[in-house]
Amino acid sequence: MFDKLPVSSKTEEILTKSLDEQITVEEANHLMNVQGHDLYPLLATADYVRHELVGDNVTFINNCNINFTNICTVRCGFCAFGKDAEDPDAYILSDEEILAKAEGAVADGAREFTLMGGVHPDADIDYYEHLLTLLKDNYPKVSIHGFSPTMVRDACLVSEISVAEGFERLKDAGLDTLPGTAAEILTDRSREIICPEKVTVAEWVDIVKTSHEVGIPGSSTIMYGHVETLEERVEHIDVIRKLQEETHGFTEFIPMTFMHEYSPIFLEGQSNLGATGTQDLKLYAVSRLMLRD
Known part of the structure; x- marks a missing residue:
């Protein structure tokens, strides 16, 4: 080929191998x-x-991001999104505002909601279940791609339950991915x-x-x-x-x-x-x- x-001979050797199997960390x-x-x-x-491996087909999904709050206690150095609760630009969307965003997205063909926000200090599993149920009750055919590992971990800590129990409850409430x-x-x-x-x-x-x-x-x-x-x-x-x-x-x-x-x-x-x-x-x-x- x-x-x-x-x-170079080393690059050629690695690339030839990669035609049939995964490369190692050293090769990468x-x-x-x-x-x-x-x-x-x-x-x-x-x-x-x-x-x-997969041919030339390209797939995509019509997605709507719903950022329900920008209040965040985990202030990452790369992030310009999170705010303190007392910041004048801080917000928490109401149920009505969330549904309005969802309605507009579905009208434009959205088939997935990405439900995301800052790590709010008071957010527990009950709150996340509520958000999922709110969207699933109104849009049962729209997939929900929601939260993050940090958000789920912190919500489970607030609720004093295990992460496994937290995920079981979120799944039952409608979390798809x-x-x-x-x-x-x-x-x-x-x-x-x-x-x-x-x-x-x-x-x-x-x-x-x-x-x-x-x-x-x-x-x-x-x-x-x-x-x-x-x-x-x-x-x-x-x-x-x-x-x-x-x-x-x-x-x-x-x-x-x-x-x-x-x-x-x-x-x-x-x-x-x-x-x-x-x-x-x-x-x-x-x-x-x-x-x-």
């Missing part, structure tokens, strides 16, 4: 650092593997900088694993381009891969580049400006080769 390309780290003539074979190989948020970068070194008050890597894995075991699948994400290293990007993907091999509960993998402009860590000079275009291409390509079946 690479006979006429000026690709090598590919994350390729430059020059090695870059284009990486991109072409990942695209070829994608085509062989769990967003892959709160993952950010799954290395504790980076998390200490960007989201020290969020769940640790081990806690995130345990919560998501519990969700899958209860029967709530969900997406997986990575937010990159802030303070993490290239090796940490690979480490994150490997965490996702190992969990998927165990539970088969992830429906998709969503890379999201860091939006720096209003984030505290950028304004304080602690972060990068997000990923470059070349880094985006590498991340997508390496992810495909690490996460292939």
Whole structure:
């Protein structure tokens, strides 16, 4: 496949292997650092593997985000959304406001609601059940993709119940899938900088694993381009891969580049400006080769 390309022998060896099986963490780290003539074979190989595994069909879902509150006690360094309760811009949507948003979205063809908000200090499982029931009673055919591992964990703490019981109750109330948020970068070194008050890597894995075991699948994400290293990007993907091999509960993998402009860590000079275009291409390509079946 690479006979006429000026690709290095190590890159060629890894890419040839990737045509038939997943690449290792060490191999992924090598590919994350390729430059020059090695870059284009990486991109072409990942695209070829994608085509062989899933073809050229592209799917999407008409989705509506319903951010029911921006009050948040977990103030992450990358986030410009969360507010203190006393902030003049803080809000909690009423039931009527939530239904108005849902009605407009469904009229435009929405088939999924993403129910998300800040980590409100008083939010318990009863409140989240209420939000789910509110939407399901009015729009039973619309899927609900809701909350985050951190939100569920904190609500269970407020309600003094286990995370497993919390997920069982949310499922019964109408939660269909769990967003892959709160993952950010799954290395504790980076998390200490960007989201020290969020769940640790081990806690995130345990919560998501519990969700899958209860029967709530969900997406997986990575937010990159802030303070993490290239090796940490690979480490994150490997965490996702190992969990998927165990539970088969992830429906998709969503890379999201860091939006720096209003984030505290950028304004304080602690972060990068997000990923470059070349880094985006590498991340997508390496992810495909690490996460292939």
